[in-house]
Amino acid sequence: MDLNYTPEQNALREEVRQWLADKVPAQPLQSFDTKEGFEQHRQWEKTLAEGNWGMVTWPVEYGGRGCDLIQWLIFEEEYYRAGAPLRVNQNGIFLLGPTLMEYGTAQQKERFINAMASGEEMWAQGWSEPGAGSDMAAIRSTAIREGEEYVINGQKIWSTRAVFADWVFCIFRTDPASSRHQGLSFIFVPLDAPGVTVRPIAQLDGLPGFAEIFFDDVRVPVANRLGEENQGWRIAMSTAGFERGLMLRSPARFQQTAKRLVELYRQHRDEVLDLSVADAVVKAYMGAQAYALSTYQTASKLMKGGKIGAEASLNKVFWSELDQQMHETALSILGARAELLPHAPAAGAVGNWLDGFLFAQSGPIYAGTNEIQRNIIAERLLGMPR
């Protein structure tokens, strides 16, 4: 155990910090759930890609830096420290990219990876269906092979970023006689293909953060399939697997939230009467710090060849409830002003805590509800009966 950074690691940190100091937009971008904000964020992805900072763990040949997990953590720390924009491209670079590198053909990699990395082609994700949420294997949408094409019919829902994205990656039932996890394939569909209809779904803040996608005899070439036919479940599971799950929620994000919360508390301390706030602020620091330490420990273990599986469910439960707790605490500190939208003249310096609070409500739901995660912890980690 050595909890000091190496000179190389410190140099990387310094380099990232400098680059971000130069490049991070002075004004916050608009929400990427608006048309204009989406394009601003797409531009930021391009800037990142030009500096080879788009996805530091990717191999150099794909515009990455071949960073290991500790280096990635350092990058993330600096990224959140700098207040850099959220990653509109996360479906592509965190979820699809690594999967494509593992399962894609040479042609697929060539066709998709660079365009994805540069922000030129943005990706939405298409797993869930109205009847297949927590029960993802209940997928019913079909992609029926006709010669060198698949003909797609059905419906996806909760597809993040789909309103403004260019492509969606989905799993469809390619064997109509199959059931559950069998007979599914992993297929890419351009969102402007004939027969595709995207219906935006507004989230709690009123912005269309996700969408329903309807497929009506949509035709895509067989070359749009990733991996073998009817092997889609296994590929999708690896996409949803640990290492990317870890990357979807890097600890730096929560550490910065905890830091802002502590600052908010310092600032308002004399007015705060709520008897639970002091304890909650201490717990917020502890939680964010624990999540960071745990991630460093996991990263160290993985770098030494360790494996990790159902433990990811512990992380999911922890960060999502920590995020709720921190935002609830912030609203308690703000008191009656907490309900005001940031642009309200009387809002003062309420900041974006309300928005963060709304977003935090989704944490225990998406990427597998916390109820499902707790089942996994009990059954797979602790070995309790099903």
Add this chain to the structure above:
Amino acid sequence: MDLNYTPEQNALREEVRQWLADKVPAQPLQSFDTKEGFEQHRQWEKTLAEGNWGMVTWPVEYGGRGCDLIQWLIFEEEYYRAGAPLRVNQNGIFLLGPTLMEYGTAQQKERFINAMASGEEMWAQGWSEPGAGSDMAAIRSTAIREGEEYVINGQKIWSTRAVFADWVFCIFRTDPASSRHQGLSFIFVPLDAPGVTVRPIAQLDGLPGFAEIFFDDVRVPVANRLGEENQGWRIAMSTAGFERGLMLRSPARFQQTAKRLVELYRQHRDEVLDLSVADAVVKAYMGAQAYALSTYQTASKLMKGGKIGAEASLNKVFWSELDQQMHETALSILGARAELLPHAPAAGAVGNWLDGFLFAQSGPIYAGTNEIQRNIIAERLLGMPR
């Protein structure tokens, strides 16, 4: 709505207060889970009965005062206010007594009620079996009729007070071919009958608060059966029903605990660093007060002919978790001294918080675990699917 006591109610309060001031032993009795303490408590029951304060809601003919529920609440408030001894006789007077009045024959009432009320005969309760805890209908112990006797075989467990009591009331399977809720009968067994073996079970504090009872060809007369043969489940359920459930845990008890907690907090306030204690003390007051108000509301409703059913599960969850919360808070205030037994020289004025804390751990378990209670709330009160 009129939240003022009537002159008659105030007079009753005054009368109880006076009587208790005269009679409550100056020194606390020993635990009734010891032989000596049990006899001290038996004596106290006798004193209560002599003053006709043993069970104020009982009819005058059985030594009660025919009090209504509000009067009962007033009595309880004064009882706990005075720090009077715990009721060793609660199985008899709260659970069995009312059931006996409803279902007993004239002979049974004559035989049992007065002896129960005076503390002369003390009762244990025999519902659970090793395989029938939360699943009470899984009872397997049998009482097989032979002429004018039942021959009893089997085993009961978690029988409170059985170590020192004189009698136990049980349900046994009288129809050996029956299953679940059918074929059960409600039967009284003297604990000194041949074939009865009582094995004390020590609780967390080391004292034998309950016992296992083994029945080996135990013979009791048919006259020891309460109600019809094979109707025991229904009778047992009415014994476990709301009104007595309410009486098992009168709000006064928790209000006095909250009061002591507030006093402890006032006393130690300058040393308490724990950031959660102030909030917990406020919550303790609120919880005890809410439980009292809710009970007054329920009592008022029942007195106007209202009925109450699964709502009792709300109470059970609430008071049991409130009791845990209050005792945890007290131990937090006491800090490192909290682990010391009261007789330890360095314990100082830790009082009986530790004992109360240990006892509070049983609250969410007995009389139906809180998990079962939450199922009942969801299914019966809210109508969720089974």
Add this chain to the structure above:
Amino acid sequence: MDFTFTEDQQLLADSVATFLHREVTPERIRASWEGEGSDTRLWQQLVELGLPAMLVPEEHGGLGMNELDFIQIAQECGRVALAEPLVEMAMIATPMLAQLAAGSQPCARVLQQIAAGEARVAIGHPLNPAVADAGIADWLLLASGREVHLVPSDAATLIRQDSVDPSRRLYTPEWDRTAPTYRVAGEEAGAAAWCAALNRGAVLNAALLLGLAQGMVAQSVTYAGDREQFGRPIGANQAVKHHMANCAVQAEFARSPIYRAAYAVAQDPARAHIAASHAKLAAGEAALLAAKNAIQVHGAMGYTWECNLHIWAKRAWALEKNWGDAGFHQERLHAWLLEDTTDIGAEHTFDYPAPEALDSAA
């Protein structure tokens, strides 16, 4: 001692509940989000039911009822997430006007107008950062220091303050604080009036919050019974059941404190502060838990704008912090509990603390 509502109170509450459940649909609430927001026809219906006049004293043309008569109605308003400004006006502003009417002709006149269904009054308590529904009010009850000003709404400049809850139409007013005609209570009487208003506001909002909590639980139970995953309704999962059971427990033990507090503000308002703070805290917690668990039980659907749940959840988040946030009410209880002279314990369930502790509220 009788802790039940009278038959009349219950009948009235039931009939208003029936009306509200029939008329106040989510569609109608959503429609009211357009424009300045009031649903004129709905308001007219509420007037016809006599609700705004309930707490106007008989000598001013009203029904002379009190907060206890109204409390279950407030709860029902929460249950349907009524967006109209009925509750603040009828149970907070109106009794405040009545309190001041003896010494103030303008207050008496406005009470007459309320009773006749001809005027609406919005109230700006110093503890709240904005005035709800000032945009559709005819009169504003405002604080200048501790003075009470009664200002015609067209004499004030209203600055819109958007809330997370689109049903809450908030404004901060600016007006000529020196105009002597507005002043209906000076510093001393004003302090007492604002203090009493705060207690009523706390109790009323507690009832709304309880209703909101119950409304969210009801929707979630229905949803969990309909929505299937893994071949059965999600509500058959014990974790989902227990989320809802926990909400039910919290709501149940907020209910009696609210009714008791409503009784206190109606019968002995000068000693109602502890009961009011208890009610608000308990209901606020119940509502926050219900919002959280209801969203969780709804899954992704609960996170959308199109699902009606957020109408309730956002109201709960907003109201929980108005009329004294949790810290304000905790601090009142905490300070009171710390006093050596404070008697709690079994025999004090229905005691009312002495009024001197009220100071902190103004």
Add this chain to the structure above:
Amino acid sequence: MDFTFTEDQQLLADSVATFLHREVTPERIRASWEGEGSDTRLWQQLVELGLPAMLVPEEHGGLGMNELDFIQIAQECGRVALAEPLVEMAMIATPMLAQLAAGSQPCARVLQQIAAGEARVAIGHPLNPAVADAGIADWLLLASGREVHLVPSDAATLIRQDSVDPSRRLYTPEWDRTAPTYRVAGEEAGAAAWCAALNRGAVLNAALLLGLAQGMVAQSVTYAGDREQFGRPIGANQAVKHHMANCAVQAEFARSPIYRAAYAVAQDPARAHIAASHAKLAAGEAALLAAKNAIQVHGAMGYTWECNLHIWAKRAWALEKNWGDAGFHQERLHAWLLEDTTDIGAEHTFDYPAPEALDSAA
């Protein structure tokens, strides 16, 4: 940056764990409750494994290892609820003696005896109201003001203080505080030594508490898999699963802070206080939750003396409040977070706060 244990550290911890799980049975713990309580044979086995000598510096005949080498062993001692006084002696008292040995011959001598397995030392930190295992110790490390006294146990009068946990044999000592031979550190050096001991004590107890939590979860999972109600194991109920899952989450996120804190006390003890307090708080919460949920999952059985669970639960209740209770450690974190000069945030995960904030600990 490498947050893993070395292969040697892991091998040692695993082999000690194997030994402990084989030898330290509940039956053996219960047997030790009779008499003064030490299990002489077990102690001898621990000595043979070299455990008491681990943290004795090499120049005093020990193995010269540090707290990080020992931390997983402490966790395993918690997991089996070891009642022997190994952990306080090896990881708190021994490093304290080592710290003072340069200026104190008696300390150096006692270290030699520890390394040889010939002496046991109990420690009485001012924050703890009693001294654990003083009755079987040869030496006592005691505080007189901030001075450190090293007292032969037969020179002290020991007053027994019964704990809820029969495995904890507590005493308050009385001794001649004026005898100059006992004094091994004066006010200044003593303050630093007690402060460092407190941090070690917090981290060590955190590891014990984590182990206790894990031990209780393991027992409960087994019980819930065996015990049947309604025709299936109770562990198949989602509520029971989630009780255990909640414990697992808390334990998991106490683990890394403990290892980090052990690293801190080993590498930079003067700046270890924040990490130590974090570790103790997180582990304390995990252990309290595990005790509560484990009892609940065991049902009535969990409330009995004959079920082994209480051996773990009572230890958890006791240790959570020793070596600084939650309030003490919260206050340290709280005071530190309130300082404007305190830097937290993503880039500061492995920063160690400056030592001046240590004052509050002595």
